Amino acid sequence: KTERRWTVMVVPHGSGASRAVEVSQTVVKALVGIGSVVSLAFLVLGAAAISRGVNITRSRALENENRVLADEVQRMRERLVGLTDTLNKFSEREQELRLLAGLTPTDTGVQRAGIGGPAGAWSERDSLAAIGPKGQEAIAARVDVDALSRRADILVRSLNEAYGSLAKQRERLAATPSIMPTAGWISSAFARERIHPILHLARPHEGIDVTAKMGAAIEAPAAGVVTDVKWEEGYGNMLTIDHGGGLVTRYAHCSQILVSRGKRVKRGDVIAKVGSTGLSTGPHLHYEVWVNGHAVDPVKYVLPDAIVD
Template structure:
């Protein structure tokens, strides 16, 4: 190889034909650089092609995902609309429920309590809105509606708890308030501050009503209560006394037999004695008294059914 030159020897199949090509080092360097440049350009083009193809595939995949998300968002918004209608129905039922429970219906402002205000995310602060304003607005609106309905459902839940508690209190009050006749029969003597006693033959207060019924007829408790007396009591004869709480006491006198014991809790309609004529009585009947805070009141005011024949 001559100084500063490169010699290429080209040998063919015929040994007699051998060719030599002498190139300067600059030419060789230029050729190598050209080859490297070509490969570099081809490599860059290939990489660019694959990158663009990958981006195209990614964009296509993201477009499909976006379409699926839009469809899912449509379904969610439809569900939200149905939930809103259901909550509207429940709100109306809650108003009726509260009235039955003796409570005032909730104001619309109370139902909407806690919606919005400080701490509530704004649309402009939503990352999705900054990426896609249209979809971001839809998603934000849906999330806001769901949050509003959640708070409304929580308010309704607390309202139902209050109504149930009120109903339980009213139920206890109702079941322990005298409201039925102790026996089915005929009222032979009404409540009176002063009446002529048929046996004593003189004026005397009649602090209850007398209901005539055959001997042995079951006498029923007129409300839930606790037995405070069961036995003989002077002119009352065999008598049962019930304490119903809240100042209510009932007495059932002239029984032929008692069926309960002191301390026993009885329910409305439960047999507690049987009609008789014990004590100061001339014929089988039940003398029925209602006392409120220790004072006799007219039992007729505490009989809501029609199973007695008025005098």
């Protein structure tokens, strides 16, 4: 079969002679093939160049991000040093507060919140370790943060315990008699036996007599609840306050009682007025303190600067 052929006429501009060029089908196919290969090569090279450019851009971006993250890790570790110093100061105050609260100081080993055994496991550790020095710095920062978190937790629990103890102490102190109920001077002391000024008989004096002017205010020496208001033979107008914990106070010979049974009072509240009711030689307050059913010297429950001799 005769191969197809094409004649290409080349006509120059100007006066030059035209030329005829014959091209066979095989040559045409070869030229088309070569052109396709060259075009494909250019496409591949172009794509490779673009990909390399993109990779370089990404690499530079990642290097910049890594540098920023490394700087941030370093700044965080510097801040952790400051936070550690702050926690150390808090720990010192916590020890002082525990002493004030009557608690045993926290052991220094417990304060540091140390943990033994393996270094611990978390999913990011191996990945960070594989990065190199920067990864090790990130691991160290994570360990420091975990340690500070444990220390803070222990500190918070200890402070809560101390505040709870102080609150109980405050309630107990508020309910403990500590002042003289009225302004005056002690005219008769607590005694297991004395001669009664009116009956002239030897009998216990289960409180103290505080001589004061008629109608002088009688104040509650501590917080408590009024449990009894009555007239009692020998004592006249008398009231009783229960302070809790087995501690009870009684006030006799009052000219007037200003509170009723069930009334809750606090230290300094005016509860009655000095009088001379019952068996009495003159206006005074007979003041008693009872602990677990036993009368004790009220002077032991009065601060020294509150006693007038």
